[in-house]
Amino acid sequence: MTSNQDYILQVRNLTKTFAGIKALNDVQLDLRKGEVHALMGENGAGKSTFMKILSGLETPDSGEISLSGTLLANKTVREAQRSGISMIHQEILAVPELTVAQNIFLGRELTHWLPGWLDNRSINQQAEKLLNHMGATINVRAKMKNLSVAEQQMVEIAKAISNNAQVLIMDEPTSALSYKEVDVLFKLIDELKQKGVAIIYISHKMEEIRQLADTITVLRDGNYIGTYPANELDTHSLINLMVGREINNLFPEASSQAGREVLRIENLTRQDAFSNISFTVHEGEILGIGGLMGAGRTELARAIFGLDRPESGEIYVKGQRIDITSPQQAIRTGIGYVSDDRKGWGFIPELSIKHNLTLASLPAHANGTFIDAKRETESAHKMIRELRIKTAGPDQKIAQLSGGNQQKVVIGKVLLASPSLIILDEPTRGIDVGAKFEIYKLIRQLAADGVAIIVISSELPELIGLSDRILVLEKGKQTALLDKAEASQEMILRYAMPN
Ligand SMILES: Nc1ncnc2c1ncn2[C@@H]1O[C@H](COP(=O)(O)OP(=O)(O)OP(=O)(O)O)[C@@H](O)[C@H]1O
Numbered sequence: 001m002t003s004n005q006d007y008i009l010q011v012r013n014l015t016k017t018f019a020g021i022k023a024l025n026d027v028q029l030d031l032r033k034g035e036v037h038a039l040m041g042e043n044g045a046g047k048s049t050f051m052k053i054l055s056g057l058e059t060p061d062s063g064e065i066s067l068s069g070t071l072l073a074n075k076t077v078r079e080a081q082r083s084g085i086s087m088i089h090q091e092i093l094a095v096p097e098l099t100v101a102q103n104i105f106l107g108r109e110l111t112h113w114l115p116g117w118l119d120n121r122s123i124n125q126q127a128e129k130l131l132n133h134m135g136a137t138i139n140v141r142a143k144m145k146n147l148s149v150a151e152q153q154m155v156e157i158a159k160a161i162s163n164n165a166q167v168l169i170m171d172e173p174t175s176a177l178s179y180k181e182v183d184v185l186f187k188l189i190d191e192l193k194q195k196g197v198a199i200i201y202i203s204h205k206m207e208e209i210r211q212l213a214d215t216i217t218v219l220r221d222g223n224y225i226g227t228y229p230a231n232e233l234d235t236h237s238l239i240n241l242m243v244g245r246e247i248n249n250l251f252p253e254a255s256s257q258a259g260r261e262v263l264r265i266e267n268l269t270r271q272d273a274f275s276n277i278s279f280t281v282h283e284g285e286i287l288g289i290g291g292l293m294g295a296g297r298t299e300l301a302r303a304i305f306g307l308d309r310p311e312s313g314e315i316y317v318k319g320q321r322i323d324i325t326s327p328q329q330a331i332r333t334g335i336g337y338v339s340d341d342r343k344g345w346g347f348i349p350e351l352s353i354k355h356n357l358t359l360a361s362l363p364a365h366a367n368g369t370f371i372d373a374k375r376e377t378e379s380a381h382k383m384i385r386e387l388r389i390k391t392a393g394p395d396q397k398i399a400q401l402s403g404g405n406q407q408k409v410v411i412g413k414v415l416l417a418s419p420s421l422i423i424l425d426e427p428t429r430g431i432d433v434g435a436k437f438e439i440y441k442l443i444r445q446l447a448a449d450g451v452a453i454i455v456i457s458s459e460l461p462e463l464i465g466l467s468d469r470i471l472v473l474e475k476g477k478q479t480a481l482l483d484k485a486e487a488s489q490e491m492i493l494r495y496a497m498p499n
């Protein structure tokens, strides 16, 4: 391999196959010191696999990796870390029972006196310093499992930074962060760049890529497509390189007419979550809900779906007042919910794609008390086709799918239950542009078929592009109900921000 002084990391002809699926095929990378190098590609393109190989979590079938001109034999995570490669994972890998500080220093505990003797006081101090610097107010003694997803993500970032890595890999680091936290992260990235740290950045959010990336490498279906200076590649060309086909208008035109009322919420209140929320959603209508992290959007969705109980207020479904006391009841009433927490309520990792897909519609897939395996397989094939789920087949374990493809399965599960109201909480988190386009088309199609839809989204272009009306929450209070025609990003943010 020819090595070049400018490059801190060089990868040549990397190949990796999983049970018949070629996840990576002859992939290349040249990473400069102090640059942010975006790695782009659709769901399942091989980005995470590539990064896991760099950080020692997966072993490649063939290929060469060299760091500062020296060929690496990265066999373990620890060796990768020792040689200066650190990774922030797409899925949080923390140990739930350990404290924040223990998680940050996991695997390289600071010891004094006796080797192996964990010095909690010292790691607490250091963790506190680190998190303070990041502008995060997180109790370092709290158990990881008691943190919100956003807080856990901040801890992951702190952990990676504390390794003093020369190469820092960020695999969708902002997926659960609020605007403010994203700001903090971007400042940190700037500082790290100044110090000469090279950052490999993976995100499906185009705006982030435009803001951060110096260089962009594109993968498609495990193949290396090319590497480009970010300022020479406009967003349209980038999207076309990623998906390998022309996509022009990301948001399909509204074609549906609002019909009868499906859901009416009156003065719904749940303490410490939201208060006095009132709105309606009709057949064929898409109602967007905007707001900052913690505004009460997910809490509202959970209450409608019967996961939490509101203290006061009323819920009407098709004109009938209902107390929704459990998700099972919500599903029977015709309500479907795609949670923002894929791992929690979203899917069961141990199960196959097929069994995950049919989880919410078992009665429709059974003859009496027996599951009709044939019908189940047919439904699974249908969803795999319609949602373009990239998989070896319906019997593959969902845990083996790429993040975005897992999300598609979760949406498919809700669709199979044929609901009359669907609540989608951050439906395209971690989903690539091509698949986003498919999902937007699908949501519009569902609306055209008369389904009432609620979309919760932190991505403002998505919220505006998709919704017919937009409800804005701020700290649990309803601050606006906007028509599509009058809604702009600035306006939504103004109503979403505390005064
Ligand atoms: N442990 C595994 N076993 C089997 N197949 C796997 C495994 N890990 C990944 N794959 C497959 O390898 C391919 C690449 O997956 P990878 O997670 O690298 O994609 P990605 O580009 O990170 O996608 P996303 O944007 O959705 O996160 C996919 O087809 C995926 O299903």
Ligand SMILES: [Mg+2]
Residues within 6 Å of the ligand: 047, 048, 049, 090, 171, 402, 403
């Ligand atoms: Mg990934």
